[in-house]
Amino acid sequence: MSLKEKLESGKEILGSWAILPSPEAANVMIKAGLDFVLIDMEHGPADYVTAQRMVMAAEAAGGCSVIRVGEHNEAAVLKALDTGTGGVIVPHVSTPEDARRAVSFMLYPPEGERGYSPYTKAGGYIHSAGYVQKANAAVLKGVIVEGKTGIDNLDAILAVKGLDLVYVGTYDISSTLGIAGQTSDPRVLKVLEESVAKIRKAGKSAGCLFKSEEELRYFRKLGIGFLTYKVDTWVLYEEFKKAADMVRK
Numbered sequence: 001m002s003l004k005e006k007l008e009s010g011k012e013i014l015g016s017w018a019i020l021p022s023p024e025a026a027n028v029m030i031k032a033g034l035d036f037v038l039i040d041m042e043h044g045p046a047d048y049v050t051a052q053r054m055v056m057a058a059e060a061a062g063g064c065s066v067i068r069v070g071e072h073n074e075a076a077v078l079k080a081l082d083t084g085t086g087g088v089i090v091p092h093v094s095t096p097e098d099a100r101r102a103v104s105f106m107l108y109p110p111e112g113e114r115g116y117s118p119y120t121k122a123g124g125y126i127h128s129a130g131y132v133q134k135a136n137a138a139v140l141k142g143v144i145v146e147g148k149t150g151i152d153n154l155d156a157i158l159a160v161k162g163l164d165l166v167y168v169g170t171y172d173i174s175s176t177l178g179i180a181g182q183t184s185d186p187r188v189l190k191v192l193e194e195s196v197a198k199i200r201k202a203g204k205s206a207g208c209l210f211k212s213e214e215e216l217r218y219f220r221k222l223g224i225g226f227l228t229y230k231v232d233t234w235v236l237y238e239e240f241k242k243a244a245d246m247v248r249k
Contacts, residue, residue, distance in 0.1 A: 003036060003064050003086045004140040004164055007205040007225050015066065017209070017231040021046035023057035025232055030063030037063070038228055041080070042070040042091050052083040052121060059084075066140060072098065077105035078114060084121035087140025089167055094149040096156040103162040106141045108132040111162065140164050142207070142226075145195065146172035154195055158202035165226055166199045167207035168192055184215075196222045 006013050015036035018026055021044060026037045037058050039051050046054065051067060058065045064086040069076040072090055080088050090102035104112040118127040122135065141162060145154060146169025158166065170183040170192055179185050192208065199206040200223050207226030210216050219227060 002138045002140070003066065004138060006035075007140070007164070010225070012220070012225045012227055014227050014229065016229045016235070018046075018054065019044040019231055019233045021050045021054075023050070023053040026054040026065070027057040027061045029232065030058050030061035034229075035063055036086065037065050038089075039065055039067045039085070040231075041076075042068050048079045048083065051080065051085075055083045055085050055121070066142070068144070072102070074105045074113065074115075077102070081106060081114065081139065082117070082120040082122050086138075087142060087165070089142035089144055089165070091144045091169075092147065092150075093143035093145055093157060094147060095153050096160055099143050099157045099160040099163055102143050103141050103160055106139055107136050107162060111136055142167055144169045146176075148176050151191060151195060154198055158198060158204060163204060165205045165207055166195075167226065168195050168199075170208060183209075193222060196224060 003013055013035040015034050015038050016029055018029065018037045018039045029037050037054065039046060039054050041051060055065045066087040066089060067080040067083065067085045068089045068091060069080050072092060077088055077090065088106055093099050093102060105114060106112060108114045108116060117123060118131060119125055123131060142165030143163065144167045145151060145157065150157065170188055171181065173191050174180055174182050174185065174188050177187050182188065196206045205226050206224045207228065208219060208224050209228045209230065210219050211230050
């Protein structure tokens with residue numbers, strides 16, 4: 001069952017952001033029990049060669065991947081999809097036109113504008129009947145709404161046909177509000193709650209980052225199904241800092 005199918009069936013899925021350009025780290029994350037790794041090509045240094053290896057490493061461990069592209073353009077989305085990833089998330093979507101373009105880049109004609117080559121990891125390396133239809137149905141098509149304009153236009157963005165997932169970027173929202181990093185501030189949570197309610201009412205899946213068991217319970221209450229726990233570098237830092245403090249206290 002694809003990530004998209006799991007979300008559509010009401011299941012929650014668990015992943016983490018992957019900043020490190022490391023197939024080995026991606027493999028470990030899935031082995032630890034995550035459903036997917038969210039490869040960050042906006043803030044992380046991974047190129048498409050590394051991203052494809054991370055996709056394969058996640059699959060080898062029995063999991064899946066999603067890629068956040070670094071640029072809001074057709075070439076970036078196409079290259080990400082050709083790695084064979086289970087989904088793509090386009091950042092900084094502020095208008096319904098942004099969302100329409102993003103979804104169009106993820107769908108083969110006639111539904112969209114995705115360029116066709118079966119000779120890729122995504123295509124199985126050879127033309128096969130029915131691939132286009134299967135790919136259009138299986139790929140998780142997501143956007144991130146993370147600024148004031150995007151939040152203001154959320155209703156129109158949610159009306160875009162073919163959009164599966166809206167990820168609410170609480171860190172950028174906190175920055176927009178002048179309280180960067182304070183994602184638990186009541187003002188940020190108010191935006192999150194209102195946004196998730198709209199996303200669910202529109203029949204889409206909602207995503208967000210959580211960092212504690214308390215936040216997980218809160219997210220479940222809101223109905224967020226696309227759950228991302230922290231970031232690989234964040235988890236590494238915390239654990240090694242804990243060990244260093246333990247030894248040197």
